[in-house]
Amino acid sequence: MADIAELTALIEPEVKALGFDLVRIKLFGSGDEHTLQIMAERPETKQLVIEDCAAISRRLSDVLDEADPIEEAYRLEVSSPGIDRPLTRLHDFIEWAGHEAKIAATETVAGRKSFRGLLQGVDGDNIQFKDVKAGEVSIPFALVGDAKLLLTDALLSATMPLSSDGADEFETEE
Template identity: 90%
Template sequence: MADIAELTALIEPEVKALGFELVRIKLFGSGDEHTLQIMAENPVTKQLVIEDCAAISRRLSDVLDEADPIEEAYRLEVSSPGIDRPLTRLHDFMEWAGHEAKIATTETVAGRKSFRGTLKGVEGDDIQFKDNKAGEVLIPFAAVGEAKLVLTDALISATMPLSSEGADEFDTEE
């Protein structure tokens, strides 16, 4: 498998050149089935529309074909992080403060490796978190293995659609 740091160095400048921010790169699969998943977002809307995904995919296809950083055959998948998005950058934990999240750590923090509760913000390189069971805890960002927002009514309310144009313009059969 290819090195994620090398892929990031290759992919991130291309995504930024199109005006987007890279959220995550993930290479997964086994045997003959591999997928290179690129999650990106518009820095203003925190989402992507299908045309954005297509533009990123076209640009990355050319770059990846030329550099050929992955030995195995793979499928390129470009997507928005979605509403219950992964939290991969330190500023994500600040930006989504007040929302519910799940965090799995790579090492024991406050006697645990799994947390679910409310993001409180960031203090230096630590995530301020109010866990439903452990209470207030500081989680070192370097210890985060995986983190994502939990789908709640509050998150849905805070995440506005890119456009509601045409939302009430549909035909129904009576």
């Protein structure tokens, strides 16, 4: 499998050149089935529309074909991070403060590795978190293995779609 840091160095400038922020790169699969997943967003909306995904995919396909950084055959998948998005960058924990999240640490922090509760922001390189069981906890960003927002009414309100044109246009059979 390819090195994620090398892929990031190759992919992030291309995504930025199109005016988007890179959220996550993930390479997964086994055998003959591998997927290179690229999550990106518009800085001003934190979303992508299908045309954005297509533009990123076209640009990255050319770059990846030329550099050939992945030995195995793979499928390129470009998407928005979605509503219950992964939290992958330190500033994600600042931007989404006040929302509920799940965090899995790579090492024990405050006697636990798994946290569920309310993001409270960042202090230096530490995520301030109010866990439903452990209470107030400071989690070093370097120890975050996986983190994502939890789907709540407050999160849905904060992430209204760019356009809902046609969302209420449907036909029913009587």
